[in-house]
Amino acid sequence: MAITEFEQANSIACPLIQCLSFCHALKINTIAEQEPFMDDSLQSNIKKKSAFKTGIKAGLPIVIGYFPIALAFGILSKTTGITLLESIMFSSIVYAGASQFMALTMIAMATGTLGIVLTTFLVNFRHFLMSASISGKIKSKKISILPLIAFGITDETFSVASFSKERLVPGFMIGLELAAYLSWNTGTAAGYLLGSTLPESIQASMGIALYAMFIALVTPMAKKSLKIASLVILSGIVNSLVERFASVPRGWGIIIAIMSVSILGVFIFNDEEAKEL
């Protein structure tokens, strides 16, 4: 009787103990599985944040270069007679640098809407080549972020990102592009509202800022390889000649230069050198 009682008790307790120990094991397992998982997501959060910050820092030269130009756009748009809201919409929705100035000129000359839009398309088509070059380098699992990254592609963000040593993760790209975008838009609003630029000689001298940035970006690689240096200079010469002598729409000198010199470059680099690009 005692034995059967014990057996009975055991038969009830055993599954309980087994269950408990199973739960315990399960708990340990889940913790063991969860901890590194949490660690990973924490790490990736930190990585995301630091990539974003690194991107903003990388955008600093663009912030400096954009602001005085955007100021000038704000002032000019006021004198053209468009409203503050329209001026800001140009900078925030179109966001297209030189073609915004061209649009103001064409509005003042009473050019037709279609003419303005077509000119803009021709002038900005170079970004097709830049997006094509950079889209393959962007490391992103989330496809939904790509249209936003594409919106922020300008001559300057493309240049900084292309020559950056950072991995082109979305955090970095968004940080870089946001810094540039905010500079362009605050500059526009400030120019329109304040109606005055920086002192004239400072404003004029800051026109060199973005060119200095382009030089600073391309020089380190050009220093290392004579072939690269030659391609950079040749492309500049082709663009200069086309703009000076050929009657192509504005903005197509750069497209012709990029296409022709890059195709030439495909044949003058061997596989080993191409890896360094």
Add this chain to the structure above:
Amino acid sequence: MNRIYLIIAGMAAATYIPRLLPFTLLKNRSPSKYLDRFLKLIPYTALGALILPGIFTAVPDMPIAGITGGAVALAICFVRGGTILPIFGAILTSYIIIAL
């Protein structure tokens, strides 16, 4: 509708579509060796064409100020590297030449 809004909408589309298309066309496709090389060369040729001939008119009323500023940026790049220092060196140089 206000004509300016129509212009803004049209310009926005004309600017955004060329920026966006390559992202949708080239995603999940590995380009051939030569196309890949072509795409990798674009930053170099683009920068060359962005610098020349624009730098000659960077300071519209005084081309020499832009050219000298660019030369100083190049010199600083060769000696020190970096991005911010060449930019400020170039701005300062242009400023001095304009002020002279």
